[in-house]
Amino acid sequence: MTENVRSQLIVILDTNPVWWGQKPSSHTKAQQKMTLTECLDSVMVFAHSHLMMNHSNKLAVIAAHSDQSVFLYPKNVPPTPDLPDSDGVAEVNDGKYELFNQVDKQIEEGVKSLIENCMNGQLYPESLIAGALTMALCYINKTEKSHEESGILSSRILVIKGSEDNTEQYMNLMNAVFTAQKQNVVIDACVLDNDSGLLQQACDITGGIYLKIPQMKGLLQYLLWVFLPDPLERPKLTLPPKVQVDYRAACFCHRNLIDVGYVCSVCLSIFCAFSPICGTCQTTFKIFGPSKGVKKKSKKPG
Numbered sequence: 001m002t003e004n005v006r007s008q009l010i011v012i013l014d015t016n017p018v019w020w021g022q023k024p025s026s027h028t029k030a031q032q033k034m035t036l037t038e039c040l041d042s043v044m045v046f047a048h049s050h051l052m053m054n055h056s057n058k059l060a061v062i063a064a065h066s067d068q069s070v071f072l073y074p075k076n077v078p079p080t081p082d083l084p085d086s087d088g089v090a091e092v093n094d095g096k097y098e099l100f101n102q103v104d105k106q107i108e109e110g111v112k113s114l115i116e117n118c119m120n121g122q123l124y125p126e127s128l129i130a131g132a133l134t135m136a137l138c139y140i141n142k143t144e145k146s147h148e149e150s151g152i153l154s155s156r157i158l159v160i161k162g163s164e165d166n167t168e169q170y171m172n173l174m175n176a177v178f179t180a181q182k183q184n185v186v187i188d189a190c191v192l193d194n195d196s197g198l199l200q201q202a203c204d205i206t207g208g209i210y211l212k213i214p215q216m217k218g219l220l221q222y223l224l225w226v227f228l229p230d231p232l233e234r235p236k237l238t239l240p241p242k243v244q245v246d247y248r249a250a251c252f253c254h255r256n257l258i259d260v261g262y263v264c265s266v267c268l269s270i271f272c273a274f275s276p277i278c279g280t281c282q283t284t285f286k287i288f289g290p291s292k293g294v295k296k297k298s299k300k301p302g
Contacts, residue, residue, distance in 0.1 A: 007230045008058035008143060008155040009050050011149055015063045015070070015114055016127040019193070034216040036166060038280040040111060040190075042220035043160065044104050047073075051099065058153065060139055061107055062132045063115050064161075066124040069132040071139075073103055074111035126166035129159060129198075130173040133187070138180055154184050156208070158227050159199060162192040167257060170250035175203045186231045192216055192221065196245040197257065197266065204245045207231070211240055230258040252280055 005212055020036040037273040043061070062162055080183045105155045140155040144241055147153045157180065180202075188208040189199035203210040208231075218230050248257040251272040269280040277284050 001071065005026050006054060006056040006058065006147075008140065008154050009045060009051070009060075010140065010155065010157045011061045011158045012061075012064050012129065012132040012136060012157060013039075013046065013061060013160075014129070014161040014163055014192075015111055016066045016163045017115060018066060018123050018125045019127075034192075034219065036111070038065040039160070040107065040217060042223060044107060044276045045220055046223040047103055047226065048127075048256075049224060051103075053228070055163075058143065060136070061103075062129040063110060063114055063134040064129050064134055064159075065120070066118065066127060069135055070110065070114065073106045073136070075106055075110075091286050100213075124161060126169075127161070127163045128169070129161065129166075130169040130176055133157065133159075133173065133180070133202075134298045135186065137176060137178055137183065138182065142186055145232065154232065155183075156188065156231060156280050158188045158190065159202075160190045160192070161199065162194060164194050165198050166251040167198075167255040170255065171252075173198055173202065177205050180206050188227050190219075190227060192219070197248065200243060200245045201247060201285060207265070209234075209239065210243055212243075 003226040015036065047059055047061065051059055060074060063070050063072050099143055136157050138155075144153050144155065161247045177187065185206065186208045187199075187202045187206040189196065189203050189210045191199065191210070191212040200210050202208070209226055211222065211226055213219060246257075248259060249261070249270050250256060251258050251261055253271050253273070256272060258270070258272045262274050262282060263269070263273075264278040264280065266283045267278065269278060271279065276287055
């Protein structure tokens with residue numbers, strides 16, 4: 001990587017209390033499901049490592065919760081501060097660099113606030129990954145414009161997800177994915193439990209890495225090995241092979257993944273069953289009956 005190219009990492013962390021609080025399944029028991037606190041510890045060490053790779057690297061962390069997506073770091077979405085030079089680094093009482101301490105404190109306080117606020121509210125088993133991706137892309141667009149004069153800012157998104165996919169987010173997520181592709185933003189996915197067909201598509205479309213980790217306790221090792229290197233450096237490394245991507249689409253009527261469906265020729269909505277009226281754009285289609293066979297003239301005997 002050239003000196004005038006800096007790396008910006010946006011981490012989207014699945015903080016859904018339903019998934020983190022549920023009892024581990026038989027498959028999960030075999031690999032010892034980790035707690036949210038342990039996951040946060042690994043994410044914060046990973047964030048520190050990213051900032052140490054280059055003093056001008058940027059960082060942001062977004063929580064994908066069950067009912068909202070919020071920035072954990074930085075607060076109020078200001079430009080991420082640069083890591084000070086070694087001569088000017090201030091230390092706090094526990095010996096941490098000031099920036100590292102700021103990152104840890106804001107992430108911990110943000111997650112704690114999310115958990116406390118959802119105790120009295122309604123909980124949902126899915127996380128708002130699509131909303132978090134949209135927030136990340138808006139933040140990337142803002143920071144890249146504000147740093148145009150100081151060199152190229154290479155941005156990427158890492159999604160750390162444990163909860164199951166929500167097919168109702170299919171259209172919103174695909175819109176965010178194609179926007180990321182247009183902005184040359186790579187989307188990586190680190191999946192903790194069940195495979196995610198939606199994130200497989202997102203990684204394949206944007207040129208990112210999709211990895212379902214075999215052992216949750218080794219989360220930090222996988223983050224540092226696979227997702228710490230910038231996409232420009234990855235061709236030089238030996239990384240896990242690409243997975244086979246499930247490109248099935250979700251129907252707009254029931255939000256189920258389908259193999260064969262009906263597509264509206266006007267708005268390109270997908271349906272699992274035929275309907276003469278599109279449920280999205282209300283276009284009415286003419287239904288033509290089977291064409292009548294043309295009777296052949298019988299030849300008269302000569």
